[in-house]
Amino acid sequence: MKKTTLTSLLLGTLSLISIGISAQENKIIAYLPTWGSDKPGIDQEYMLDHFYPKAITHLDIAFLGFKRNTDDWNDPNFASLALDSFDIKNVDSILNNMHVQDRCKASGTKVMISVAGAGGYTFVWLLEKHYNNNKKLEEMADLIANFAIDRGLDGVDLVLETWWDDPEISNSTDKGGRIRKPSIGNDQGPHQIGTGFTNLCKILKPKLKAKNLLFSATVFSTGWYGNNYDAGFFEEVDWVGIMTYDLTGLSDNSPKGPHANLFDPPLNVYPGQSLNSPILSVDNGFKYWQGLLAPTWNSDGGFGMDGKKLLMGIPFYGFDFNSKKTRGYNHMSYKEILKEFPSAATSYDPKDPNWTCNKK
Secondary structure, X not given: OOOOOEEOOOEOOEOEEEEEEOOOOEEEEXXXXXXXXXXXOHHHHHHHHHOOHHHOOEEEEEEEOEEXXXXXXXXXXXXXXXXXXXXXXXXXXXXXXXXXXXXXXXXXOEEEEEXXXXXXXXXXXXXXXXXXXXXXXXXXXXXXXXXXXXXXXXXXXXXXXXXXOOOOOEOOOOOOOOOXXXXXXXXXXXXXXXXHHHHHHHHHHHHHHOOOOEEEEEEEOOXXXXXXXXXXXXXXXXXXXXXXXXXXXXXXXXXXXXXXXXXXXXXXXXXXXXXXXXXXXXXXXHHHXXXXXXXXXXXXXXXXXXXXXXXXXXXXXXXXXXXXXXXXXXXXXXXXXXXXXXXXXXOOOOOOOOOHHHOO
């Protein structure tokens, strides 16, 4: 793995922090979620009391999405070419009411808007519908660019990660498992959404660069969904964040184990592991995007991307996949984990043979 990495963590009301070393500069990029920003009380008070922008170099406010009109993916009016008014309200609340933008500016911390994210069904629907329609993609780009410019932000982060079905959206489907093996003539090519994403990036980039704004993308790390992407977006952005987390457990059929392992754990260590249902890792994701993996059933080994632009994401939040709650898992924030398990920050997994302390 090249030494051009970035990590991500979830800390209290901070959703993700990205720490990295790029070819140009060190980066510590935090994702601050919009959800909860409209709630009075402890979350806002905690944020105002504990937010320390000098600890980071960039802050991504997550997320800004497009307007959803119905609950049916097949409805031709499912989404509009308009930004979601509730998202706008929450982002503005964080920037202004919680004084995040002023505090970041005083600390020299860049503030960016993060678009779409895990719930970005309207974003991917619009990309699929208009993937080869430059006029419609131009409208999307204008909405995104003007939002950032009007608020004096420092850049835009596009997060393309919504590849699965949602039980609340009828006719939505899981889009994973695409075959990308051109070496044997079996290449389905990128998903239309992936093609639309690249075309959007090509249109959005000059609008941002005309105002000297930063431009990044955040994507899945491994091949199940990674094969959906079109590699062309890579050249349009300043860096690419690789989401090296949630690598197992979200499905009832997934093996139960660490969801952000540094290296692939050996087989037969955790329940449900098999050759066809492995627990993948940060290392696997980096090799995939650099095209360094051995060929698999659905890939020739990944994309041949320059590792100098890849930033690695690691979570600092807790998913308990064995205790079923809503949407298949129980969740604890990092501050909740530390409250219940004070030694969590220095703990280790006794089953993982890669831990140094297990080798003594």
